[in-house]
Amino acid sequence: xxxxxILEWGGLAAGIVLIAFGIGALYMGIDGRSxxxxxxxxxxxxxxxxxxxxxxxxxxxxxxEQVTTGDQARAFALVMREHTLEGSGGxxxxxxxxxxxxxxxxxxxxxxxxxxxxxxxxxxxIANGARNxxxxxxxxxxxxxxxxxxxxxxxxxxxxxxALLLTGIGLMILALAVLxxxxxxxxxxxxxxxxxAIGH
Numbered sequence: 001x002x003x004x005x006i007l008e009w010g011g012l013a014a015g016i017v018l019i020a021f022g023i024g025a026l027y028m029g030i031d032g033r034s035x036x037x038x039x040x041x042x043x044x045x046x047x048x049x050x051x052x053x054x055x056x057x058x059x060x061x062x063x064x065e066q067v068t069t070g071d072q073a074r075a076f077a078l079v080m081r082e083h084t085l086e087g088s089g090g091x092x093x094x095x096x097x098x099x100x101x102x103x104x105x106x107x108x109x110x111x112x113x114x115x116x117x118x119x120x121x122x123x124x125x126i127a128n129g130a131r132n133x134x135x136x137x138x139x140x141x142x143x144x145x146x147x148x149x150x151x152x153x154x155x156x157x158x159x160x161x162x163a164l165l166l167t168g169i170g171l172m173i174l175a176l177a178v179l180x181x182x183x184x185x186x187x188x189x190x191x192x193x194x195x196x197a198i199g200h
Contacts, residue, residue, distance in 0.1 A: 011171055011172075011175035012172060014168075014175075017168070018167050020168075022165030028157055028161075030158060033151055036150045036154060037070075039147070040070075046064070047066075049063050050064075059078075059079060067144075077145050080144075088108045091109060096130060099127060099128055102118040102119070105118055108128070
């Protein structure tokens with residue numbers, strides 16, 4: 001078998017491999033997207049109504065609806081961030097002190113100075129509740145944003161799967177056309193040789 005024949009058969013094999021990978025990527029992408037959406041639905045998260053300014057700003061088209069997709073999960077994370085900022089007076093986690101301030105217990109800024117902190121009945125500093133809310137918000141919004149990212153990756157996997165399938169099919173058609181032409185050429189040469197032999 002000469003080098004040209006090896007390349008022709010190699011092209012056919014490469015087409016088959018690309019098609020197999022394309023099918024695998026499509027399956028994984030579709031399965032991943034379905035898993036993300038099923039997981040989001042299980043949490044029973046529902047947007048507030050259109051009277052909420054944060055919902056109007058980030059998810060007006062889904063007001064009152066259940067969160068079921070990655071895009072909706074991302075929008076809900078933005079709504080949660082707005083609500084948390086409202087509760088903390090516009091301060092983020094890093095801008096607040098660890099403890100409740102003794103001088104101004106209602107100030108979400110709090111203090112990181114134990115001496116200036118409000119104390120419980122045992123004399124221990126009281127944690128800053130507004131800052132602790134940010135811990136919960138960060139955990140929940142991270143999960144929601146991960147759902148969005150996972151769904152986007154699944155869609156990317158589907159697109160890659162389709163591209164691999166089309167490339168594999170094209171490569172196989174090309175390889176089969178080359179092989180078919182070669183076989184016809186060899187058959188024609190063999191026929192001519194046979195006629196020449198019979199003529200002699």
